Amino acid sequence: QEYTAIKMEVVSWPNPEIERQVNEKVGGRKVFLVAATLRPETMYGQTNCFVGPSLQYGIFPSKNPDEAYLCTYRSARNMAFQGVSSTRHQVEQLFELEGSQIIGSQVKAPFAVNPVVYVLPMDNVLATKGTGVVTSVPSDSPDDFATTSDLVKKPEFYKVKPEWVADLTPVPVISTPTYGEMTAPAVVKQFKINSQKDTKQLAEAKEIAYKEGFYSGTMLVGDFKGEPVQEAKAKVRAQMIGKGVAFAYAEPEGHVVSRSG
């Protein structure tokens, strides 16, 4: 599985204590949350970033001497075999932290209409897939739309501050003939999905949204506005990698629960 790893630079930590601990261990390197995506062409519509609140994360030095990457240990190990890390075939962890400690951070969202977004909790983040960091595009990802809707409805239940969820309105990125400019909200409605807990319907909704976006979608924003998603996808990815805000990240076969189709 070939992902695009999106580098989301930390602009602020949720409290001075975690900031102090990170600075002490990571030194002069800038810290980036690294989100694995299969849909680089949707990055214009990022509204926030998700981590699993009870998952373990680490901060790992990049081969770029002024950068460090926050992701799961498992994904850092894969990166060490893909020429991303400071050391080859070997993981050096500078700092370990739990997802709950990252929530409320602000990170840069490259290429997004919203340049800076909050890190928020998602129950369904899998430790066994990608980097454990998921960038959220509620216009085109049913999981992201269901989860952001939950957070807006019940901020105290999810232990998020109201200001963290004040600006999660989906941004139109892709138009599809069946669902218009808001594919994920339309599919979520069609499948009568009420929350992120409706995992079975969400898996089906994701398949539909993937197919519709990829085969029939047209870009509404960015340098490839008006082009079919099928053509724009690789071009946006190449631009992001060229600008140094993303890199290729592959998941070894057999270690992933891959989607069908």
Ligand code: ZZB
């Ligand atoms: C942004 C995005 C925008 C995504 C979209 C999807 C969609 P797959 O197909 O199952 O491999 N993801 C990545 N890592 C994880 C994880 N550890 N746990 C849960 N979700 C994860 O899924 C790949 C997609 O699932 C990734 O692409 C990421 O969300 C999320 F408009 O990134 B995506 C219709 C989907 N649309």
